[in-house]
Amino acid sequence: MSDSTFRAGGLASGLDTNSIVEQLVALESRPIDQVRTRQSNIKTQISALADIASKLSALATAAKDLGKDGVFATKAVSTNTSFSAVPGSDAVPGRYQVQVLELAKASKWRSDPLGFASGDRVQGGDLHLTIAGVTYGTAAKPIRIADGATLSDVAFAIRQSGAPVSAVVLSDGTKSYLSVTSRDTGYRLDQAPGDALSITFDTTGTTGKPLGMWENEAAVNASVEIDGITFARTSNTISDALPGAALTLAKKDVAEDLVLATDVDATRARLQKFVDAYNDVARLVQRQLAVTKATNRSTSLAGESAVRALQASLQRIGTTQVPGLTSVKTLADLGVKTGRDGSLSIDATAFEKALSRDPAAVNALFATAGSGLAAVVDDLVTVQTRSSDGVLTSRQDSLNRLVTQLDGRAETMQRRVDAFRDNLVRQFTAMEKAVGGLKSIGTFLTNWQTSQSSSK
Numbered sequence: 001m002s003d004s005t006f007r008a009g010g011l012a013s014g015l016d017t018n019s020i021v022e023q024l025v026a027l028e029s030r031p032i033d034q035v036r037t038r039q040s041n042i043k044t045q046i047s048a049l050a051d052i053a054s055k056l057s058a059l060a061t062a063a064k065d066l067g068k069d070g071v072f073a074t075k076a077v078s079t080n081t082s083f084s085a086v087p088g089s090d091a092v093p094g095r096y097q098v099q100v101l102e103l104a105k106a107s108k109w110r111s112d113p114l115g116f117a118s119g120d121r122v123q124g125g126d127l128h129l130t131i132a133g134v135t136y137g138t139a140a141k142p143i144r145i146a147d148g149a150t151l152s153d154v155a156f157a158i159r160q161s162g163a164p165v166s167a168v169v170l171s172d173g174t175k176s177y178l179s180v181t182s183r184d185t186g187y188r189l190d191q192a193p194g195d196a197l198s199i200t201f202d203t204t205g206t207t208g209k210p211l212g213m214w215e216n217e218a219a220v221n222a223s224v225e226i227d228g229i230t231f232a233r234t235s236n237t238i239s240d241a242l243p244g245a246a247l248t249l250a251k252k253d254v255a256e257d258l259v260l261a262t263d264v265d266a267t268r269a270r271l272q273k274f275v276d277a278y279n280d281v282a283r284l285v286q287r288q289l290a291v292t293k294a295t296n297r298s299t300s301l302a303g304e305s306a307v308r309a310l311q312a313s314l315q316r317i318g319t320t321q322v323p324g325l326t327s328v329k330t331l332a333d334l335g336v337k338t339g340r341d342g343s344l345s346i347d348a349t350a351f352e353k354a355l356s357r358d359p360a361a362v363n364a365l366f367a368t369a370g371s372g373l374a375a376v377v378d379d380l381v382t383v384q385t386r387s388s389d390g391v392l393t394s395r396q397d398s399l400n401r402l403v404t405q406l407d408g409r410a411e412t413m414q415r416r417v418d419a420f421r422d423n424l425v426r427q428f429t430a431m432e433k434a435v436g437g438l439k440s441i442g443t444f445l446t447n448w449q450t451s452q453s454s455s456k
Contacts, residue, residue, distance in 0.1 A: 017428045025421045032417065035410045041298040042399050042406075048288055048301055049396050052310070053385045055281035056392075060381040062277035066270065066366040067374025072359050073266035074244070082253035083224070085260070089363070091244030093262050097227050098247070099255035104185035104222035104236045107197035111151065112212030115175025121148040124205025129163045129180075130198045132188055136163035147205030151178045154211065165197065178211070186221040186234030193219045222249055262359060264352055271346060275336065278317070279343045285311045286342055306391050313380055315342060323371050328354050328361035331373070 070089030082100045116122075124147030128137040137143035143161045145154055151169045155178055158167035164183045169176055180199060187196035196219035201211050221232045224241065231241040239246040245260065288301040289308060301307045318338045321329045328334055335350030355362060366374045384392045 017432065021421065021424045021428060024424060025417060028417050028420050029414075032410050032413045035406050035413065038298070039403050039406045039410075041296075042403050044299040045301060045304075046396055046399050046403075049307075049392050049399075052281060052284055052288070052307070053390075053392050053396075055277070055284055056381045056384055059274075059277040059281050060378050062274040063366060063374045063377035066274055067372055068367075069270075070363040071267060071270050071366060072355070072362045073263040073270060074260045075263040075266065076245075076258065077261045078257055078259040080256045080258060082249070082251050082256055083258075084248045084250065085242075085245050085258055086248075087245045087260055087263075089244070091242075091260055093260050093359070096242060096258045096260075097225075097255050098242075098258045099225045100223075100249045100252050101225055101230065102220060102223035102252060103249055104234060105217065105220040106182040106185045107187075107193075107215060107219040108182075108217035109180040109197065109199050109213050110216045111178035112209065113214070115172075115177055116151055116209065117175060120176075121150065121208030122154055122205075122211050123147060123203050123208045124149065125201055125203040125211075127154070127158065127211075128200045128202070129158070129161070129165065130195075131164060131182060132184075132191065132195060136161045145201075145205075145211075148207040151176055154178055178213075180213070182219065184234065185219070185236065187219040188234070189221070189232065224249060225255070262355055264355060267355060267362070268346060268348070268351060271334070271336070271351075275344045275346060278314070282311075282314055282342050282344075285314065304395070306395050310384060310391070311342070317373065317377065317380070318344065320373065320376055322365055322368050322373065324368065325361050325364055327358040328365055331365070334362065334365060 072089065074087040074091040074093055076085045076087060080098070083098060122145060124145050126137060127143040127145055128135060129143070130136075143157050145157060149157075155167040155169055158165065158180060166179075166181045166183060168179055170179050171177075180197070182197040184196075187193050194215075197215075199213045201213055203210055221234055222236050222238065223230060223232050224238060224247065225231075226242055231238065233241070236249040237246060238249070241247065242258075245258075285307060288304075289311060291297075291302050295302060297303060315338070318331050318336065320331075331344070332338075334354045335347040335352075337345050337347055339345060364372065366372050369375070382390070384390050387393060
């Protein structure tokens with residue numbers, strides 16, 4: 001707006017000239033208001049398109065998760081005391097005999113068995129730790145112990161070396177011991193138990209006692225027998241013996257039956273996440289396209305052909321057939337129904353029948369490379385939201401450009417209105433001056449006539 005302000009206020013003419021100017025300017029500004037209203041409406045449409053794109057991305061994520069982690073879920077229904085089992089997405093229901101033969105243990109080393117009394121010191125020298133073939137305390141980077149050091153000094157030096165061990169000082173109240181334990185249990189299958197951790201100390205000092213490190217507990221690998229086949233691993237958590245299930249060994253014991261069964265509730269919950277994500281975007285699209293007496297077409301997307309085409313594409317997901325599958329080829333085969341409003345829901349009975357009929361196909365429906373629903377949804381979302389040429393992205397860009405153009409148009413119109421206002425101010429100011437001048441002349445003449453009459 002112009003900084004010019006009309007200040008005469010009708011003092012000479014008696015007219016409310018300020019109000020007259022503002023009313024005339026308001027009438028002249030109506031086209032600008034219309035442009036700004038149109039801009040606001042377009043921005044509402046841009047925001048709606050962004051909301052749809054965001055919910056499409058959430059749908060793609062939900063589908064991708066099912067393609068990667070699977071829909072089908074299993075659970076352990078047996079009670080086991082020597083181990084626990086956590087089934088993964090590709091675990092197969094069944095009964096397995098599992099016996100824990102040995103638990104994995106870490107190599108442990110300790111200082112002089114006679115212990116160190118209070119005030120005893122350690123003779124200095126260089127410490128060497130070899131862990132699974134890797135040596136810590138080399139000539140280039142020695143673990144050097146000062147002559148007359150304490151056990152705590154030695155423990156600190158070991159920790160500072162970066163070796164994957166724990167080093168602490170243990171005390172029974174009268175004697176202290178340096179305890180060094182490998183952080184990892186077991187030993188490499190291509191090495192011997194003694195290769196898990198070995199410690200040597202080259203003594204060079206004379207003050208104090210020799211450190212006297214020795215292995216008080218050798219490394220042991222875990223051993224478990226599954227249906228008559230023995231598996232040896234370095235850890236008590238074994239995820240590569242029973243396909244799709246991770247076993248955590250707790251104690252050696254007699255053989256136990258591990259029973260894995262279909263987890264219908266967990267499977268349905270996984271699928272429900274996809275259904276919810278689909279419904280979020282489908283309902284938003286439907287609201288934008290719906291036309292009622294209350295619909296404001298200037299702010300909704302009811303006239304957007306791109307959004308209507310998107311709705312059709314979304315509806316086709318429910319009937320898309322995945323090639324190569326037989327019993328469960330579509331979402332409908334899995335018990336997913338489409339309502340009259342276009343939303344999806346899971347029929348519990350049909351869903352359980354599909355699971356019992358072909359559980360492997362449930363995962364394949366989403367995970368099949370290139371043609372599974374995860375890939376289908378990803379392709380659809382990419383076409384709509386790709387930053388370079390996505391359908392929704394391009395439409396947003398087009399509307400944003402229009403908003404910018406309207407900004408320029410409004411600014412041009414505002415300059416004309418400002419000029420119109422300035423012109424009105426000048427004209428009314430000139431009028432007030434002219435009226436003021438005429439009034440001054442009138443007053444002079446009146447006073448002169450009065451003076452002449454009184455002098456006769």
